Amino acid sequence: DIVSALPRENGWKAYGDICFYKGFWCYSYLLEGAIFAQDHYKAQPTDIFICSVPKSGTTWLKALTFSIVTRIQFNKSTTPLHTQNPHTCVPVLERYFSRKGIKPGPGSLPLMSTHMPYASLPKSIIDSGCKIVYICREPKDSFVSLGHYASKLRAGLQEPMSLEECFEFFCKGVSDYGPYWDHLLGYWKASLEQPEKILFLKYEDLIKDTPFYVKKIAEFMGYPFSLEEEKEGEIQEIVEFCSFGNMSNLEVSKTGKSADDNIGVDIKTFYRKGKVGDWKNYLTPEMIERLDKITKQKLGDSGLSFDEI
Numbered sequence: 001d002i003v004s005a006l007p008r009e010n011g012w013k014a015y016g017d018i019c020f021y022k023g024f025w026c027y028s029y030l031l032e033g034a035i036f037a038q039d040h041y042k043a044q045p046t047d048i049f050i051c052s053v054p055k056s057g058t059t060w061l062k063a064l065t066f067s068i069v070t071r072i073q074f075n076k077s078t079t080p081l082h083t084q085n086p087h088t089c090v091p092v093l094e095r096y097f098s099r100k101g102i103k104p105g106p107g108s109l110p111l112m113s114t115h116m117p118y119a120s121l122p123k124s125i126i127d128s129g130c131k132i133v134y135i136c137r138e139p140k141d142s143f144v145s146l147g148h149y150a151s152k153l154r155a156g157l158q159e160p161m162s163l164e165e166c167f168e169f170f171c172k173g174v175s176d177y178g179p180y181w182d183h184l185l186g187y188w189k190a191s192l193e194q195p196e197k198i199l200f201l202k203y204e205d206l207i208k209d210t211p212f213y214v215k216k217i218a219e220f221m222g223y224p225f226s227l228e229e230e231k232e233g234e235i236q237e238i239v240e241f242c243s244f245g246n247m248s249n250l251e252v253s254k255t256g257k258s259a260d261d262n263i264g265v266d267i268k269t270f271y272r273k274g275k276v277g278d279w280k281n282y283l284t285p286e287m288i289e290r291l292d293k294i295t296k297q298k299l300g301d302s303g304l305s306f307d308e309i
Ligand code: A3P
Pocket: 052, 053, 054, 055, 056, 057, 058, 059, 060, 141, 144, 145, 146, 148, 242, 243, 244, 245, 247, 270, 271, 272, 273, 274, 275, 278
């Protein structure tokens, strides 16, 4: 039941093949880990999962949650984020989960991440008392971010794809862990049913008022800021350290590779512009109309919507 979307004669490399497996599209190099995690991962009630569809602000949310959870141990000068990228600090379940079941990453933190759709999560994540912080992003911005990643940034991992080619696939639901809208809806509906388990965030809201959401995320995860910490400016310090300007200028972001997996993507590919509304610079009126129409149809009366930008 694994279907490949991209004919090899187009020059797709083996690990760049995207496959449809039990309801979602996944690059073949991640699929084995995803299936293994589904079958074997035993979530602990103390685990906290950072979940998202790629290009929604995952890297940022990982830096924020890692900083919140480790703030007693580290400050802005000593945080491991200076030398290890957020994807190492908050490991990706389907990428890093070893067959021995050992969690990598610094120390024994409760933080893990996954791009798997809600319906495909290992059963123990759904059944245990563990928490999920989900981030999503307005589809046009997410697509433009993905399009850049697919066209240039991910070069080496797969054959580059034009923005137009990527758009066709995206609209048909063929994108990393897509269909994109189904991913959002899965977590959205689950968050309505279990608000104490799933915190559903939008990238745009996080940009608008980062300190408010940092406080909210910390409370949700069970790491609330004390009044004293608030007075001492702890929230602001985390907001500033994790800002696009600061994170993208760290040496590790400019030169590092995610070498701890076997793919070795340049860390700088996770930082492009970090803006809301960049789609205006890339999409034609036809593309905008088509994507907006799909979004409207897919999200329907679910209650999930995105502000007009
Ligand atoms: P753009 O390509 O629009 O710039 P992900 O981490 O899920 O792959 O998402 C990547 C997107 O988040 C990219 O968007 C990237 O620039 C943006 N991003 C990365 N770090 C960020 C930060 N600290 N603050 C805001 N946006 C950030």
